Amino acid sequence: MSEAILDQVTQGEYKYGFSSDIETDIIPIGLSEEVVRLISAKKNEPEWMLEFRLKAYRHWITMEMPTWAHLNIPEIDYQSIAYYAAPRKNAPKSLDEVDPELLKTFEKLGIPLHERMALSGIAVDAVMDSISVKTTFKESLNEMGIIFCSFSDAVEHHPDLVQKYMASVVPYTDNFYATLNSAVFSDGSFVYIPKGVRCPMELSTYFRINAMNTGQFERTLIIADDDSYVSYLEGCTAPMRDENQLHAAIVEIVALKNAQVKYSTVQNWYPGDKNGKGGIFNFVTKRGICKGENSKISWTQVETGSAITWKYPSCILLGDNSSAEFYSVAVTNHHQQADTGTKMQHIGKNTRSHILSKGISAGQGQNSYRGLVKVNKNAENSRNYSQCDSLLLGDKCGAHTFPYMEVNNDSSVVEHEATTSKINEDQIFYCNQRGISTEDAVGLIVNGYAKEVLNQLPMEFAVEAQKLLQITLEGSVG
């Protein structure tokens, strides 16, 4: 009986799978020094940017793909990927100039650009494939001195800031995928919040992978100057594809004295079909640094998509009294694999970090939590509490935890707890008894289980995230 329900429900197709016909400008596949130069030239980048890319490229060719993650990654041929794709009609000035196909794409996703703008007051920097198509609310943010633009714009107009902070958190030598990104990154978002400014709205971007066979390599840089605050949202949905697509992004956050940055993600790239065919490879490097005293960075992520996820949003707690949070819900269904978690590096005194991770595995999904909490010798009175729970739905899935804790002084306290268990049959039975179908019951229970994390999301996102959880999982009873 449960087998039947499992089959029936876990076969839910990817709801957001479609491909819109927008002309894209693609350069030949493969990666070489010429391609790096070509990308840089196409984007009219200054010399220092090209130098940075070339340095990264030259380092990248000496590196090998990491194999330590609990993932089964098929051989990736980096020479068969096109490293740049941009919609041809660039930088429209108003909605009328935006490709109607593109607008329709957003509408299909249930997030019409203008509606978003009007209803929720969110400034959306829509990244369609690789180039920023439209930046909204730019003017009103400008008045406050907030810079929210595409990365290329920032390179053009704010080179001093970009030069100062780019790669200061994730150096180009950091890891295989980060180095690849540093060499070929296409575009992304740039945020600068000046001293003492509290950003009045949630900043948001939507990333979509849209052209055939193009890896998307965004780069996001968020700088919060002294005493500032910003909440940044990033959401992803991608059309259905048969071939695996590579996604290797970098997100860097710099929080200066007393600054606060809240970064939320809902990730719903195409996970592949129920036989494990297709899907996005999501190999992302996200890292923030609490550079100043009393600064705070908070990561919230809801991971429901991608065939393979390799993602560890981390924090370097450098400033005294700084704090960091990490909230995560990761769902794997069908043949999805996820190896995700966080790193908390306590360097400053009295630093605090909190980790809350909820993993949900269904179908034949493999879900791993991997985390490191490291307390340096001088990080006196540091405090960490980590909790990572796993929920299993189905007898073919796997849930794994790999926490590392390293403490090098005698005044810090690090705590970790983890549980793994099956979805509670009594609860399902209770719901059934009251006329709630098994599918809905599972949705309810899973949403309840993930509530602590979902509560951290801004309201607009919380709704979307709940829906996503339900779509990905509905009724996967084991």
Added chain:
Amino acid sequence: MEQQYIELYKQHHESIKEHSATVMNTLRDGSFTLFEKLGFPTSKLENYKYSDLKEPLSIDYGLNINRVTIPVNPYEVFKCDVPGIHSFLFFVVNDAFYPVNEPNNKSLPNGVIIGSLKEIATTHPELLKDYYGKLSTTKNDGLVAFNGAFAQDGFFMYVPKGVVLDQPVQLINIMRSDVDFMANSHNLIILEDGAHAQLLVCDHTMDEVRFLSNRVTEVFVGENASYEHYKLENTHIKTTNLSTLLIDQKTSSTVLTNVITLHNGVTRNSIEIDLDGEHCETRLCGMVIADKNQQVDNFTYIMHNKPNCNSNELFKYVLDDNSKAGFTGKILVAKDAQKTSAFQINKNILLKKTAKMSTKPQLEIYADDVKCSHGATIGQLDETAKFYMQSRGIPEAEAKLLLMYAFTSDVIENIRITALQDRIKILVEKRLRGDLSKCEGCIICQ
């Protein structure tokens, strides 16, 4: 580092074999080839992340390949006993079984065989051939492979079907040498269905030289059998103790291991348990009290291969001075091992700013109907509890001691030999007072 041992083996493998038994020699070349390939483990390996063996392995140790008998009177070393314990007493000097005439050993139940692995391999080859190397050869581990190539003797214990040993077996390892010395020994313990045995292993060092012991112990626990393994380490700061304990459990068997490190130099304990039948019960306990430059790493790996098994882990560390310690608690629940429950707790206290602790619990779960949890903490003594005691007239030092003692007490409670439990209580208290660490060498009783 490896090269000198590779050369040594190539030149002297004939004499190594000559002074060992056929059963052991059949696997020797294979182990050597594996060691040639793997070398000694480094902290780059995930399983050895918290063991830094580079320094102790770089010492130029002597090996006793030709089995020269070392004149020693074990009773001289082993002046102390666990008071009130009645046990069957055996000695291993360096890596050789040392025959003594213990009157009590004559009362061993019929059929029980305890003695030198080398000798029994010659007299009862049929007893060993199904067991020797069965677990150790499956491990892709440099230290185990090294042991397979160089170990010539060890301790052997066989308890036949249904036999219950009413007294614990006490095995005293004595390290005695005038020069820096390395001992490789292979222990084999077989408990047939329904048998019961308790083994207490104590390590002692006699001399002020550098010792390295690389010991592999294979334990086979039959259906409904029960086995308890206690290891007490109380050696000096120049000792390196590398021990690999491999246990295979059959249906409805129970195993308890309790590894207590009170004083040592560098310690690495690997405990790997293979739950090879349903309804098995496993409990792993351990305690570390370390100071100075002591280094301790406990690596545990429980493989839940069959359904309905329970495992429980409890490890506690108190670290002072420059000591450095690690704990890895790996639990694997295989695909069809439903109804598994696996629990793990690791709690650590750091007393000085220079002490270091790293812990790595690890759950890999491929079945859905399981209950698994792990918890780990690294912290300090409870300030409020200390204050409470101080406000009632207990001096600070005494209050700290009480708290530390209480902290370790649940590990001590997992000792099922009353006399030993009492003894450990005293030793731990002494150790926490710093009495033991003041002395160099094994002078527990002074």
